[in-house]
Amino acid sequence: MIDPLLAALLGGMLIGLSAAVLLVLTGRIAGISGVVGGLMRPGRDAAAPDDKRWRLAFFVGLLVGGALLRVLYPAAFGGAVSRSMPALAVAGLLVGFGSRLGNGCTSGHGVCGVSRFSRRSIAATMTFIATAALTVWVVRAVFGGTL
Amino acid sequence: MGTVLAALCVGVVFSLGLGLAGMTQPAKIIGFLDFGGSWDPSLLLVMAGAIAVYLPVWRLMKRRGVALNGEPLAIPAERGLDWRLLVGAAVFGIGWGLAGYCPGPAITSVAGGMTSALVFVASMIGGMVVHAALSLSAPAGGRSGGDG
Numbered sequence: 503m504i505d506p507l508l509a510a511l512l513g514g515m516l517i518g519l520s521a522a523v524l525l526v527l528t529g530r531i532a533g534i535s536g537v538v539g540g541l542m543r544p545g546r547d548a549a550a551p552d553d554k555r556w557r558l559a560f561f562v563g564l565l566v567g568g569a570l571l572r573v574l575y576p577a578a579f580g581g582a583v584s585r586s587m588p589a590l591a592v593a594g595l596l597v598g599f600g601s602r603l604g605n606g607c608t609s610g611h612g613v614c615g616v617s618r619f620s621r622r623s624i625a626a627t628m629t630f631i632a633t634a635a636l637t638v639w640v641v642r643a644v645f646g647g648t649l
Numbered sequence: 650m651g652t653v654l655a656a657l658c659v660g661v662v663f664s665l666g667l668g669l670a671g672m673t674q675p676a677k678i679i680g681f682l683d684f685g686g687s688w689d690p691s692l693l694l695v696m697a698g699a700i701a702v703y704l705p706v707w708r709l710m711k712r713r714g715v716a717l718n719g720e721p722l723a724i725p726a727e728r729g730l731d732w733r734l735l736v737g738a739a740v741f742g743i744g745w746g747l748a749g750y751c752p753g754p755a756i757t758s759v760a761g762g763m764t765s766a767l768v769f770v771a772s773m774i775g776g777m778v779v780h781a782a783l784s785l786s787a788p789a790g791g792r793s794g795g796d797g
Contacts, residue, residue: 513670563660598776604737
């Protein structure tokens with residue numbers, strides 16, 4: 503079993519490496535909410551008619567990676583928390599809407615944007631860590647850690 | 650075609666990184682966010698490792714200005730802070746803290762067979778569709794349409 507701290511560091515480096523490769527090869531930012539959210543825009547962008555193809559390819563790549571992990575490293579999907587289906591649905595809605603309104607998530611702001619020393623991304627990252635920590639505290643203190 | 654293949658491969662490596670890093674384990678995310686309880690700092694290493702690799706490459710590419718496929722970098726112009734950014738990030742954080750999933754790990758976990766992730770991702774896509782339908786996007790954010 504690999505040391506969790508070493509795994510965190512190596513996993514992070516793989517995340518950074520893949521984002522860097524996307525930047526070098528295509529000039530795009532590996533922000534997951536931006537990549538996937540772009541698929542949800544209705545219609546075709548006349549200026550970039552192939553825009554949705556690479557986004558879809560990235561999405562499929564994430565799924566292929568997940569399927570590989572399921573076979574090679576199933577422990578990656580441990581650590582479940584007790585959340586009801588309605589709670590998960592509300593959480594997903596907030597993450598989908600919020601990440602689009604705020605133009606990014608943990609990858610786009612937290613990794614790519616912070617690396618550019620973008621003021622916006624640093625502000626967004628501090629904001630979402632703060633509200634997430636507050637939410638975790640409320641779930642534990644008010645609801646006893648189950649929702 | 651090159652761009653599509655590159656995006657596919659990058660997606661695979663990205664999700665392997667998420668899995669190795671522990672990002673696909675909601676309990677670990679919630680442990681990281683639980684500053685008032687038994688705080689698990691390991692996710693700081695995920696961010697540090699990712700930035701340590703990405704930052705120098707970004708510096709190089711910024712000087713170069715164009716990607717290897719000849720396209721300009723899709724980097725948003727640095728604008729000031731606005732309500733969309735801060736409210737959006739705040740709402741995102743509440744959802745992240747509720748479920749312990751952010752978008753990449755959740756999508757990865759769908760293929761990992763997690764029913765909870767499937768419910769989360771279906772809703773997340775719904776939230777994105779709602780946002781697109783309301784046309785709340787900030788005006789002119791460059792080719793990527795935003796910061797990330």
